[in-house]
Amino acid sequence: MTIVERKREALYSKLTEGIEFLKDENDTLFKKLRRNKLQILKLLIKIVEEIDPYTKGHSIKVYRYTIRILKRLKLKKKDMITIGKAALLHDIGKIAINKDILNKPGRLTEKEYAAIKAHPRIGAEIAQEVKELKTSCQDILYHHLWYNGRGYPFSKLQCDDIPLGARIIAVADGYDAMTSNRPYRKAFDKEHAIGELKRCSGTQYDPKIVEIFITILKTR
Numbered sequence: 001m002t003i004v005e006r007k008r009e010a011l012y013s014k015l016t017e018g019i020e021f022l023k024d025e026n027d028t029l030f031k032k033l034r035r036n037k038l039q040i041l042k043l044l045i046k047i048v049e050e051i052d053p054y055t056k057g058h059s060i061k062v063y064r065y066t067i068r069i070l071k072r073l074k075l076k077k078k079d080m081i082t083i084g085k086a087a088l089l090h091d092i093g094k095i096a097i098n099k100d101i102l103n104k105p106g107r108l109t110e111k112e113y114a115a116i117k118a119h120p121r122i123g124a125e126i127a128q129e130v131k132e133l134k135t136s137c138q139d140i141l142y143h144h145l146w147y148n149g150r151g152y153p154f155s156k157l158q159c160d161d162i163p164l165g166a167r168i169i170a171v172a173d174g175y176d177a178m179t180s181n182r183p184y185r186k187a188f189d190k191e192h193a194i195g196e197l198k199r200c201s202g203t204q205y206d207p208k209i210v211e212i213f214i215t216i217l218k219t220r
Helices: 003-051 058-073 077-088 092-096 110-117 119-128 131-141 164-178 190-199 207-218
Strands: none
Touching: 003 058, 003 092, 058 077, 058 164, 058 207, 077 131, 077 164, 092 119, 110 119, 119 131, 131 164, 164 190, 164 207, 190 207
């Protein structure tokens, strides 16, 4: 091997080492950035709960109910993770809503209710900014859309055209809301809440999901 060839090989080796080093550094940086984004979102959930103390612990309970339903449906792990993230972050859009509206004990005005109805859209927009949450956006956006197409945000979707994750979160969210104290009413007991799920089955809630969830609740 000539001197020129040895120098060329040495230079190539250094370049390769440099590229590998940069790759490792970029991978490490990417992982740190991803962890930081998720930590920020967890912080936002905590802030929402501080703004609206009546919902303290609500997100994690909705997440747990959702996971139990998903296990009964035997979905793929990838789908369970996507829907689970949406369940955990379904109310993240409330970060942009006035605290006085969230905690108002009386009837909301039309303008105040419009502000409340914006939270799924805002939450979906926040999730859209995080690569790991983009697949969860539709479930966040439509978790207040009724099975019969009513609810919000306005959409032509109804019944099984509504994303499955949104239909599941709607039931889990509705049950936990009913069984929790709110500024405008006391918590329902378990049987009362189950009765409401049955009453709203087929209109507000997916009847198949309601049936599965009630079975879960009665076997606890």
